[in-house]
Amino acid sequence: MLNPKNTALVIIDVQGRLARIMQKADDLFKNLAMLIKGARLLEVPIIWMEQLPDKLGSTVAEVSEHLDGLQPIAKGVFSCGQNAEFNATLDEINPENVVLAGIETHVCVYQSAMDLLKKNYNVEVVADATSTRLEHNKEIGLEKIRRAGGQITSVETALFELQGKATGDQFKQLIEIIK
Numbered sequence: 001m002l003n004p005k006n007t008a009l010v011i012i013d014v015q016g017r018l019a020r021i022m023q024k025a026d027d028l029f030k031n032l033a034m035l036i037k038g039a040r041l042l043e044v045p046i047i048w049m050e051q052l053p054d055k056l057g058s059t060v061a062e063v064s065e066h067l068d069g070l071q072p073i074a075k076g077v078f079s080c081g082q083n084a085e086f087n088a089t090l091d092e093i094n095p096e097n098v099v100l101a102g103i104e105t106h107v108c109v110y111q112s113a114m115d116l117l118k119k120n121y122n123v124e125v126v127a128d129a130t131s132t133r134l135e136h137n138k139e140i141g142l143e144k145i146r147r148a149g150g151q152i153t154s155v156e157t158a159l160f161e162l163q164g165k166a167t168g169d170q171f172k173q174l175i176e177i178i179k
Contacts, residue, residue, distance in 0.1 A: 002124065002161045008095040009039045010047045010080060011067070012102030012109055016057025022103055022131035023138065029062035031129040031155045035101055036066040037177045038159040041170060045093045048072040049080050051108060078108045081115025097122045099158055101129035106141030113145045123150040126158055 013019075014032060022028055039046055050059060050072040058064065059072060075083040090098070098121045100109050109130050113123045125145050132138040142152055153161075156178060163174055 001164075002097050002099070002158060003164060004042045004044045004162055006095055007097040007099060007162065008045045008047060008090065008093045009035070009099045009101070010049060010086075010112065011036065011059075011063065012049045012080060012100060012112060013051040013056070013104075014059050014063045014102050015050055015053065016060070018056055018133075019060045019063075019103060021133055023133070023135050024131060028103075028129065028131045029060060031126075032063045032101055033066050034177055035126060035129050035155045035158065036063070038155075038162070038174055040066070041173055041177065042159070042162045044099075044162060045095070046070060047080075047086060047089050047093075049083075049086065049102070049108075050074050051078075052076055079111035079115045080108070081112055081119070095121070097124060099124045099126060099153070101126040103130065104132045104137065104141070105130040106132055106137040106144075110141040110144055113150045114148060117149050124153045124158065125150055126155055127152050128154045 048067050048070050053074050073085045080086045098116050100112055102109060116123045146152055163171055
């Protein structure tokens, strides 16, 4: 089970023009915003990744505005797990569970999931907070992750699992985020 003390959220490469040509980009940005706001409310550590930001641009404003106070980690590899700064940050957090969201499902999200599974993390991919340029590639990426032992979840499933109870001020604030 996900809980804030054993989980890290990774936001992967939601950058520039590439992010804007994803399938259902507006829904993707809205769902990522909900996921990030919920994670911050629940005090889940967030690792923010950017693929070659000097070439692809920075994270889109619809997402980055919810990551204030955090700094993105630049990478030149598809898998986050092949980046030394990412691995050092993950080691500091020391989670059991790593929740992945971002783009593209069948490339950077998939390859990150594979490397994290090899390191014995429980990996959960937030299906409604990932996307691809071509719709069938999303399903291929999710299926490959599932077959390798990763879990597929949704924004609401992950956030309510992290919340764990239907009472208290935090729960009321989470409901407002999801609305």
